[in-house]
Amino acid sequence: MMTYIVFILSVIFVVSFVGFSSKPSPIYGGLVLIVSGGVGCGIIMNFGGSFLGLMVFLIYLGGMLVVFGYTTAMATEQYPEVWVSNTTVMGVFLLGLLMEVMLVLYVLKSEEVGVVFKFSGMGDWAIYDTGDSGVFSEEIMGVAALYSYGAWVVIVTGWSLFVGVLVILEVTRGD
Amino acid sequence: MNPLIFTTILMTVLLGTMIVMMSSHWLMIWIGFEMNLLAIIPILMKKYNPRTMEASTKYFLTQATASMLLMMAIIINLMHSGQWTITKVFNPTASIIMTSALAMKLGLTPFHFWVPEVTQGISLTSGLILLTWQKLAPMSILYQISPSINLNILLTMAVLSILVGGWGGLNQTQLRKIMAYSSIAHMGWMTAVLAYNPTLTMLNMLIYIMMTLTMFMLFIHSSSTTTLSLSHTWNKTPLTTTLILITLLSMGGLPPLSGFMPKWMIIQELTKNNSIILPTLMAIMALLNLYFYMRLTYSTSLTMFPSTNNMKMKWQFETKRITFLPPLIVMSSLLLPLTPMLSILD
Numbered sequence: 001m002m003t004y005i006v007f008i009l010s011v012i013f014v015v016s017f018v019g020f021s022s023k024p025s026p027i028y029g030g031l032v033l034i035v036s037g038g039v040g041c042g043i044i045m046n047f048g049g050s051f052l053g054l055m056v057f058l059i060y061l062g063g064m065l066v067v068f069g070y071t072t073a074m075a076t077e078q079y080p081e082v083w084v085s086n087t088t089v090m091g092v093f094l095l096g097l098l099m100e101v102m103l104v105l106y107v108l109k110s111e112e113v114g115v116v117f118k119f120s121g122m123g124d125w126a127i128y129d130t131g132d133s134g135v136f137s138e139e140i141m142g143v144a145a146l147y148s149y150g151a152w153v154v155i156v157t158g159w160s161l162f163v164g165v166l167v168i169l170e171v172t173r174g175d
Numbered sequence: 176m177n178p179l180i181f182t183t184i185l186m187t188v189l190l191g192t193m194i195v196m197m198s199s200h201w202l203m204i205w206i207g208f209e210m211n212l213l214a215i216i217p218i219l220m221k222k223y224n225p226r227t228m229e230a231s232t233k234y235f236l237t238q239a240t241a242s243m244l245l246m247m248a249i250i251i252n253l254m255h256s257g258q259w260t261i262t263k264v265f266n267p268t269a270s271i272i273m274t275s276a277l278a279m280k281l282g283l284t285p286f287h288f289w290v291p292e293v294t295q296g297i298s299l300t301s302g303l304i305l306l307t308w309q310k311l312a313p314m315s316i317l318y319q320i321s322p323s324i325n326l327n328i329l330l331t332m333a334v335l336s337i338l339v340g341g342w343g344g345l346n347q348t349q350l351r352k353i354m355a356y357s358s359i360a361h362m363g364w365m366t367a368v369l370a371y372n373p374t375l376t377m378l379n380m381l382i383y384i385m386m387t388l389t390m391f392m393l394f395i396h397s398s399s400t401t402t403l404s405l406s407h408t409w410n411k412t413p414l415t416t417t418l419i420l421i422t423l424l425s426m427g428g429l430p431p432l433s434g435f436m437p438k439w440m441i442i443q444e445l446t447k448n449n450s451i452i453l454p455t456l457m458a459i460m461a462l463l464n465l466y467f468y469m470r471l472t473y474s475t476s477l478t479m480f481p482s483t484n485n486m487k488m489k490w491q492f493e494t495k496r497i498t499f500l501p502p503l504i505v506m507s508s509l510l511l512p513l514t515p516m517l518s519i520l521d
Contacts, residue, residue, distance in 0.1 A: 156194065156203070160210045163187045166180055170217040 006046050011104055012039045018096030022089050025080030026072040030065060037061045049139040176221065187214035188308070195312040201249040201259050204316065205242065208280070211312060212238045218304060219297045230296025234305075237289045241279035248273035261316075263323040270323050273316075274332075280313040283366060284335035287359045291343070294355035299400065302351050303391040306358045307384045314365065314380055321373045329366055334456060336363030341463025348402040350394055353467060354387065357426060360464050367457060368441045371448050374520050379437035386434060386507040389422045392497045397489075402471060404489075406480035411489045416476040421508045423472050427465035433510035440517070 001008070016036035020029035037060055041053040079085075083093050147154060191211030198204050212235065219231040251269040253259060264270040275286075282290040294302045317324070340360025347353045361383045368375045393415055399405040408415050425432035430439075438461065445454040474480045 153203070153206075156206055156210070159187070159190070160206065160213065163184065163210070163214055166183060167213055167217050170176060170180060170184070171220060174223055 006043055007107075009039050009043045009046070011100065012036075013043065014100050015097065018093060018100065019083070022083065022092035022096060023081075024083050024085075024089055025076065027069070027076055027080055028082060030069050030072060033065060034061055037065065048137065050137075051140055051143060176217070181218075184214050184217055187211075188218065188304070192308065192312045196315045199261055201252070201261055204261065205246055205249060208238075208242050208245065208312060211309070212242065215304070215309065219293075219301050221298060221301060226296040227298070230293045233289050233296075234293045237279060237286070241276045241286075244272055244276035244279070248276060261319055264320050265323065267325065270320070271325055271328060273320060274324050274328055277313045277317050278332055278366075281310060281317075281362050281366075282355075282359055283332045283362055284339045284359070285332070287336065287339055290359055291347075291352045291355040294351045294358075295349055297351075299351070299391060299395050302354065303388065303395075306354060306391075307387050310358075310362070310380065310384075314376065317366065317369060318373045318376060321369050321376075324370060326370050329370055330453065333363045333365075333367035333369075334453065334460075336360065336366070337457055337460045338363075338463075341460050341466075344467045345463060347467070350400050350402065350405060350471075353471065354390060357464060357468075358383075358387070360461070364438065364441060364457065364461075367453070368444055372444045375437065375440050375444055378440065378517065378520075382433055382437050382507070382510070385503060386422060386426045389500070389503045389507045390419075390426065392500050392503065393419055393422065396495060396497050396500070398492060398495075402474055403480070403482065405471070406474040407482070407487065407489045408475060409479060410487060418504050420472045420476040422504065423468040425508050427468040428461055429465070431511050432508045433506070436511050436514050440514075 013036055016032040019032035037056055041056040045053040081089060084090055188211055191207045191214060194207030194210065195204050198207060216231050216235055219234060220227050248269045252264050252266055255266040264273055279286040294305060337360050340356045340363060344353050344356030347356065365376045365379045397405065397408045397411060397415055425434035428434045428438040442454040442458060
């Protein structure tokens with residue numbers, strides 16, 4: 001099972017995405033978002049990115065999703081929608097689950113899957129330790145490169161975040 | 176809006192488009208599109224009524240979907256080519272998805288439904304920015320990936336856009352919707368020649384922007400958003416009726432005005448590439464566009480449009496100062512004799 005852990009984690013990832021795309025109330029959407037964040041962290045960690053996985057937990061789940069949860073709790077209604085309360089939501093959720101199950105069976109059964117991109121069988125999902133990646137871990141060097149060679153990206157993303165705050169304040173200001 | 180904040184947000188719109196046009200890394204291009212989208216939302220919502228909010232929401236939803244499709248195409252391209260540089264997109268799937276995403280951003284058929292509704296819901300100045308500046312970024316990306324775009328899809332979208340832009344504008348009396356359908360049709364002309372000679376796309380874009388700027392500024396000057404209101408300009412500033420006449424006929428593509436130049440060059444380029452039926456159809460469908468421009472000139476400049484006697488005098492607001500209107504009018508009507516200068520683009 002450990003060889004195919006990435007495959008299992010991606011299936012859980014997709015299922016939790018289906019869970020919040022079927023639009024229950026935002027509180028329950030946030031719940032499956034936590035699950036999907038944790039599973040996504042697992043996927044990244046399996047590729048050797050322990051720092052980035054920790055970032056997902058700390059910043060995404062522990063910062064952004066907490067704020068989202070608080071604001072949703074302030075704006076929630078008395079009987080929020082669950083997946084089983086509304087026929088439409090349950091129908092979409094089951095449809096998404098069905099499609100994912102069929103895709104998983106297709107991957108497990110056949111040797112080569114070519115939907116948008118090709119991968120041949122289950123072997124492609126396993127992580128191979130492809131030998132020497134040197135003394136330093138690749139993903140830490142990537143983060144270091146972001147702040148040295150990628151200074152322009154930091155400037156652009158920083159400015160986008162700043163303008164995002166300005167935009168949100170302008171939009172919600174009213175008259 | 177606080178002027179400092181407004182300037183910051185407007186500069187961010189400019190910065191977003193600049194980042195899209197000047198980046199060589201696909202991710203930065205996507206970031207540029209998102210920055211552009213984020214910053215233009217409060218500009219679209221300058222007045223706080225439900226119509227502008229609905230229009231801004233529609234714009235945000237369609238452009239965000241297009242950005243998501245663009246990101247998917249970028250990742251498929253990454254998977255198949257292993258690099259992030261913007262060049263030809265070698266994988267056909269990625270190319271088709273990217274073309275669809277950029278068509279959604281431009282407002283080409285079959286993704287044109289948001290253009291009239293969004294343009295109608297916002298103020299004239301915001302509509303001006305929407306229909307001119309926002310077209311620059313997606314068109315620049317289309318220019319850069321033009322060698323690898325699937326010709327069938329591109330030409331189908333172009334011809335359908337010209338058809339929809341002409342036909343859809345026939346039943347309109349609201350000026351902003353007329354300009355929106357005109358934009359759809361012009362985008363169709365621009366993308367039709369993209370695979371054959373992308374320089375002409377840029378030429379058409381340049382002349383289209385000049386003409387649309389002129390039209391919008393004339394509308395802003397006479398504070399009119401409906402045909403009826405525009406037909407009273409003879410009362411307020413009679414000179415603008417002549418200018419509206421000239422600019423509208425230029426938009427319709429009539430020689431000897433400068434609007435004829437891109438159409439002529441495009442038809443010539445298409446026939447050089449042995450496609451005869453296509454430019455014939457395009458030229459015939461441009462007549463639909465010309466019809467509703469002519470209807471506008473008929474009601475504005477050529478006749479004194481019937482109205483009740485107490486509506487004939489237009490309320491005189493303080494005259495708005497329109498930047499660069501005289502040079503724009505000259506450029507959007509008198510550039511045709513300069514066509515031989517296009518040879519410098521070789």
